[in-house]
Amino acid sequence: MFSQEIIDAIVVAANKESWPASALLAVVECETSGKPFETDGHTPTLLFERHKFYSELQEHQPSKLKAAIAKGLAIPHWSRNTQYKDQGTSSGRLSVIAKARAIDEEVANRAASWGLGQTMGFNAERLHYESATDMVEELSRGIAEQIDALVREIKSSRLDRYLKAKNWAAFAKGYNGTGYKQNKYDTRMAAADAQWARRLDSGEMHAKPGKAITLIYQSKLKELNYPVGKVDGDWGDLITGATSAFQRREGLKITGHPNDETTEHLDKATEPRPVSQARSEATVDDLRAAGSETIEAATKGSTLTKIIVGAGALGGADQTGVLDQAQEVVGKVQSAKAVMDSIQDLAIGLKPYWWVGLIVLGFVMWRCYGSVIKARLRDEQLGLHLGR
Numbered sequence: 001m002f003s004q005e006i007i008d009a010i011v012v013a014a015n016k017e018s019w020p021a022s023a024l025l026a027v028v029e030c031e032t033s034g035k036p037f038e039t040d041g042h043t044p045t046l047l048f049e050r051h052k053f054y055s056e057l058q059e060h061q062p063s064k065l066k067a068a069i070a071k072g073l074a075i076p077h078w079s080r081n082t083q084y085k086d087q088g089t090s091s092g093r094l095s096v097i098a099k100a101r102a103i104d105e106e107v108a109n110r111a112a113s114w115g116l117g118q119t120m121g122f123n124a125e126r127l128h129y130e131s132a133t134d135m136v137e138e139l140s141r142g143i144a145e146q147i148d149a150l151v152r153e154i155k156s157s158r159l160d161r162y163l164k165a166k167n168w169a170a171f172a173k174g175y176n177g178t179g180y181k182q183n184k185y186d187t188r189m190a191a192a193d194a195q196w197a198r199r200l201d202s203g204e205m206h207a208k209p210g211k212a213i214t215l216i217y218q219s220k221l222k223e224l225n226y227p228v229g230k231v232d233g234d235w236g237d238l239i240t241g242a243t244s245a246f247q248r249r250e251g252l253k254i255t256g257h258p259n260d261e262t263t264e265h266l267d268k269a270t271e272p273r274p275v276s277q278a279r280s281e282a283t284v285d286d287l288r289a290a291g292s293e294t295i296e297a298a299t300k301g302s303t304l305t306k307i308i309v310g311a312g313a314l315g316g317a318d319q320t321g322v323l324d325q326a327q328e329v330v331g332k333v334q335s336a337k338a339v340m341d342s343i344q345d346l347a348i349g350l351k352p353y354w355w356v357g358l359i360v361l362g363f364v365m366w367r368c369y370g371s372v373i374k375a376r377l378r379d380e381q382l383g384l385h386l387g388r
Helices: 004-017 021-032 050-060 062-070 090-103 105-110 132-139 143-156 160-165 168-176 185-201 211-223 237-250 260-268 284-289 293-315 322-334 339-382
Strands: 046-048 112-114
Touching (some): 046 090, 050 105, 090 105, 105 112, 105 132, 112 132, 143 160, 211 260, 237 260
16 A cells, blocks of 8 residues: 555656656555555565575675575575565564674675665665665665665666656566566556556546645746635645646646646746636625625624724713823823833823723724725635635
8 A cells, every 4th residue: 555655756756757657656566565664664675685695795795604594594596485485574574684684784785675666785886875784774764765766776777768668578677687577577567557557647646746836836827817825835725726727728637736738838828817707797795695604704793893883982972072181191101201101101091981992993893804805805806716
């Protein structure tokens, strides 16, 4: 089972290299079934190769070969019967690699394949890691690092041409070795690729676009009169809906996500999205009749402000000379020496005129609710509002 994080990382990597995403997903599926780590949550998924431990020890640490053979960790040739006999579980694989590392850590790491792409440790230097141990440590950091190792290996082995052409026999031979047919790597990859292609084409899954491309889409679609919300580089529901609407208008496949075809059309688009006459001529009454929750809430708020202002007016009905008295208080405050004293004097002086505060509060609230109504109406007339 692939997590969304793994799918997104693979799709992003494939797009960056202009490779079919379904093909790269197929490679990972056949190598690890999408499991990046062993059960300890840290060690990259591994498979220890006894015949490679034999040859690597023979080349790098011949004095340790006898001990490895005695422990059953090194054999001269690949053997189906003994190669993976104790690696059927994660705990088994962790136990085997621990025993091999006890003999020689670097050589043990060179003799195993690691991570989502099952990158062989003896390829570390060719893939520009300092050592196999350094490579394993890098792959332990996360999914992106494991996918990066896979990409490095495909490119350094010049297998990208076969991946792009989906020549699975040639790819499997180069990636899995001449014995690839024994494990049916080529047919399994072809089947997995077809399945992933269907899922990707259906729009079932997409990598979340990066900030740079998101900002481009948000800015351009906003210029074209599509509702994108805040231009912040975060791909959310609004920009997904706006992208879908643009794709529909342009006669493109509707995915709600960026792709080369959509980006090309977006670059050339200059005509803003037209707004229907009914929307452009809409009134507040039209929105209220349509059941706009925003208009309803703002209207209720406006009614509340009338009650507040009315209460304030009643409170001041029996008082006269209010403005003159308030001005006198303000004058006293301005002549005070300290700011805090001024505030205290103002509060004491205006205490009898609490109703003035109610009137001011009501007026401010009325302005705020009025602004909400105007903004909602403007969005409706411009065709920018997607909610209620």
